[in-house]
Amino acid sequence: MERYYQPEIECASREEIIRLQNERLVKQVRHVWDSVPYYRKKMEGKGLTPEDVHTIDDLCKLPFLSKSDLREAYPYGLMGKPVKDCVRIQSTSGTTGKRVVAFYTQHDIDLWEDCCARAITAAGGTNEDVCQVSYGYGLFTGGPGLNGGSHKVGCLTIPTSSGNTDRQIMFIMDLQATILCCTPSYAAYLGERMKEMGYGPDDIPLKAGIFGAEAWSEEMRHDIEKTLGIKAYDIYGLTELSGPGVAFERSAQQGMHINEDHFIAEIIDPVTEEVLPDGTEGELVFTSLDKEAFPLLRYRTRDICTLTREPCPCGRTHVRMGKPKGRTDDMLIIRGVNVFPSQIETVLINNGYAANYQIIVDRVNNTDTLDVRVEMTPEMFTDDIGDIQKMQKTLVEGLRSMLGLTAKVTLVAPKTIERSEGKAVRVIDRRKL
Amino acid sequence: MSIRQISVFLENKPGKLSEMTALLAANNIDIRALSLAETNDFGIARMIVDDAYEAVNMLRNSDFIANISHVLAFAVPDVPGGLNKLLNAFNEAKVNIVYMYSCLGSKDPSKAYMLFRVSDTKTSEAALVAHGLRPLSQEELAAL
The missing domain is CATH 3.30.300.30 (ANL, C-terminal domain)
Known part of the structure; x- marks a missing residue:
């Protein structure tokens, strides 16, 4: 039986989702206009004011934000709340240039952790599960995000963070971990190491893995599933939007549901910036809907994928994204x-x-x-x-x-x-x- | 009567071969025959040692890729035409040689000992025996 963390919103009717998005978008644009001068200038440059945005159909009028905007506005230029209201930062690894720093109020952390809890529940997680989080903790969003989601679901959480592979395996085996959260390449390595140690898929207590933060192929998924004896689920996110959990996969593994009550997704042509219809491959663009400390409108992710609004047999009504082929910067x-x-x-x-x-x-x-x-x-x-x-x-x-x-x-x-x-x-x- | 040969995957880089020989030395393994095949980026070392199973396990435990295959060993009189006579028998028996190499010396200076990797060891061996050749056993080779 399909389980949901927040069924009332995950399975809401399309009309209900659009109504919520319209209402939240108007508020979010107003919030950005009032508190983020950097973006306000961009809107003014196009002759726009918040009065020009009434529904999600007006989204296409708004200017884009790119990674270079984030670098230019570093560190505080895109902050939407004063320091007294913010409780945390997270940051990207900065391998492709200057680090991106994202800010969170307690509200922002709550909605992020809800998104991760939806992902864990969709992967079959309940409060009976033992969930090992082997994503890095600290500035990287992987560890803190899944840790928070795991708490919300009520799993017994093992915060191993990344590294020390033999200790990871010891915890999986000794504490009988049932869910593993890490990058797919680390899952593959854990599998390789466990095989060397003589553990077959039937000896390994894990039943599900939630793997993300890098592009991986279907073939790699099958390999990991075979070695560890699990179902491997994809999770998508980026620091700029909160972290993992922007979108997640459920048991049929047919695309990831985007949490549309918090984010609007668009696909654009990366060259002409024109919005493309569902099913067409292009660059994924996100607009946050209810973020306080780091609200981003039309943020270009550089991830290449497609969207589908075809009904999903799981009952979730939110739009699905295909597995990103990779970032335009990985290309x-x-x-x-x-x-x-x-x-x-x-x-x-x-x-x-x-x-x-x-x-x-x-x-x-x-x-x-x-x-x-x-x-x-x-x-x-x-x-x-x-x-x-x-x-x-x-x-x-x-x-x-x-x-x-x-x-x-x-x-x-x-x-x-x-x-x-x-x-x-x-x-x-x-x-x- | 085939002989167990070990083959080891080696990157074609300075120091890779000696990493392997150091390991064999440390484990007191005697190399009785050795040949190297190479491409631009990798090579294969093929060897006859006293205990092929022990050597393969030891190499694998040290993260080398190694396996055992079977080759045929023949004594060749160390006189002009000695090898040619042997190969004529291979021709008559219609046996294809994939590669061949020689042992690293023996007590009997009048003979050379050669190792042959053939396409289908069992069938080839029977055909060669039918043409009057007698391959050496593992024990005979070890005693040289």
Whole structure:
């Protein structure tokens, strides 16, 4: 039986959701206008005032916010409440530039944790569950978000944070953890380590995993599910909007429901910025509806995916997003071709390789080179070099038909590609552009 | 009468081969024959050692990828035409050689000992025996 954390809103009629969105959007725009001069200037630049926004149909008039706006306004420029009303910050890892700092009032934290609680409940979690949160705690939103959600559901929460893999496994086994929350690459690593220690899927007490914070393929999902003996659920979010829980998956694993009482989702053409119809692939844009300390209107996520409003058999009525192919900033342009690491991962797993890989992009004699480094596995190894080269060639062919360009495949020794405890570093771009 | 050979995956980088030989040395494992096959980025070391199972387990425990395959060993008179005579028998028996290499010396200086990896070890062995060749056993090779 499908379980809901807040059924009255998760299963509300479309009319009810739109009514709530209209009401909240008008309030949110007014709040931003009154308290965020940075965005007010953007609205004034387009000749807009809050009076121009009556319903969600007026959303398309509003200016976009991008990551560069967040950097420009750093640190306090987009804060919507005075310090006396704010209780916390969270921050991005800052790997692609200056860190983004997001602010929260207690209200903001509550709604964020509600979103995470919906995700845990949709994955089958109840107060009978033991939920291990192996996302990093601290500035990263993964740990605090799922920790809060797990408390709201009433799970016995194990706040292991990331790292110390053998201790993670000890807690899973000793305390009989039933739900695991971490990045998919860390889940894969935990699975690999547990297999080495002799634990099969039937020995592992886990039944569900809630994995997010990085792009991952369907094939990687099946691998993790098989090794750990669980159902693996995707969760989506970003620090700028609160953290994980903006959208989440339920048992049928057919897209993630976006929490539309808190966020409006749009898909735009990343070049023309034109709003695209449901089902069309484009950049995901979010508008927060009831955030106090860090309200963002039309924030461009750079994530590429599609939306669908087709009715979902689970009873939830909120719009669903497809698995993001990757962020536009994960996207590599190699010899003019758009390449997402998740596409490469799909080919590797389909050919029987592990999800441990590294993509090295370089430029030699003014031509981009793509080197996919993948670990040799005991199952694939033979003493006949010709057989191994045949497998390499099959992989090169598979990559060519997926990406439309020729990659080099390098086989490396096991355990030479670094395992990640948080977000995996898949791409090394050595081009000096 | 086939011989157990161990094969080890090695990256084609300085120091990788010696990482493996250091491990064999530390475990007192004697290499009786060795050949290396290489590509640009990786290679395969193939070896005959006293106890193939022990060596493979030890290598795997140290995160090497290693396995056991079967090869045929033959004594070849160390005279001009010695190898050619042997290979003629392979031709007549229609046995395809995937790769071959030689042992690292023996007590009998009049003979060389060669190892052959053939396409289908069992069928090939029977065909070669039918053509008058006699492969060495694991024990015979160990005693050299």
